[in-house]
Amino acid sequence: MDLGIAGRRAAVAAGTSGLGLATATALAAEGAHVAICGRDADRLASAVEQIGHGCVGIRADVSTPEGAASFVERSVEALGAVDILVANAGGPPPGTFASTPVDAYQAAIDLNLMSVVAMCKAAVPDMQERRWGRVVAITSVSVRQPIAQLILSNTARAGATGFLKTLALEVADDGVTVNSIQPGLHRTPRVTQLYSDAQQTSMRMGDAADFGAVAAFLCSEQAKFTTGVQLHVDGGSYVGLL
DSSP: OOOSOTTOEEEETTTTSHHHHHHHHHHHHTTOEEEEEESOHHHHHHHHHHHOTTOEEEEOOTTSHHHHHHHHHHHHHHHSSOSEEEEOOOOOOOBOTTTOOGGGHHHHHIIIIIHHHHHHHHHHHHHHHHTOEEEEEEOOGGGTSOOTTBHHHHHHHHHHHHHHHHHHHHHGGGTEEEEEEEEOOBSSHHHHHHSOHHHHHTSOOBOHHHHHHHHHHHTSSTTTTOOSOEEEESTTOOOOOO
C-alpha cells in the first residue's frame, strides 16, 4: 500500500534506537524525508546510516522542554518544514511508590510529558497553517494498565495522553491528526535493560519493525480521519475491554 507520504518531512525524536528507530526507518522507506535525534554522536551516525534515504541526524536531548523544542526547530531548518512529528523519548528509571522520592517525578514529567508538549508547540502551528499534519506520540500500554515497578513512566505518560487527546480535538478541523501508540513489550534495548533474559523468555514480545509500520500508517493519507486515538500495540497483553 502506498501511504501517500512520499516527500513529506518527518521529525522523529529519539530515533537512534528501539521503536523510534523502527518508526523512522518505516517513514523513510515510504519516501518521507526524515530527521532523527539522539544524544550520542556514534549511535546517531549509525542510525542515520541504517535508515538511509538521506536521513538527517541531529544531536539533541529531548529530556527537557527546551531540548525537545530545539530538535523540532532544527528539523525545520534541515528539512524546510515538519509535516510529521513523532514525539518519542526514553523511559525514566524504574521504581515503586515506596522507592521513588518526590523530587524524581519532575525529571520524568519533563521527559515523557513536557517534551511532548514542547515538540507539539514547536511543530503544530505550522501544520495548521499548511492544513496538513500528523502527530504520533509513542507512549506505553501502561497508560491503560499500569506496569509494576514503573511508577514514573506510568504517571508521566498518562499526562501526555490527556494532553494529546485534548490537542487532537482542538486541531481536527485544521487537517492535523494527533494520535498516540501504546506499545507493550517489543525487542528493544529498553526491554533488555528492564528485564532479565529469563524474564524475557516468558514474555510475549513484538518486533520493532512491525510497530514502525503501524506508526507509519497513522502518518498516512489513509489515516486522515483517524485522530484522538490511543492505539495499543501489545500482542494482546492489555486485558481490558475499553
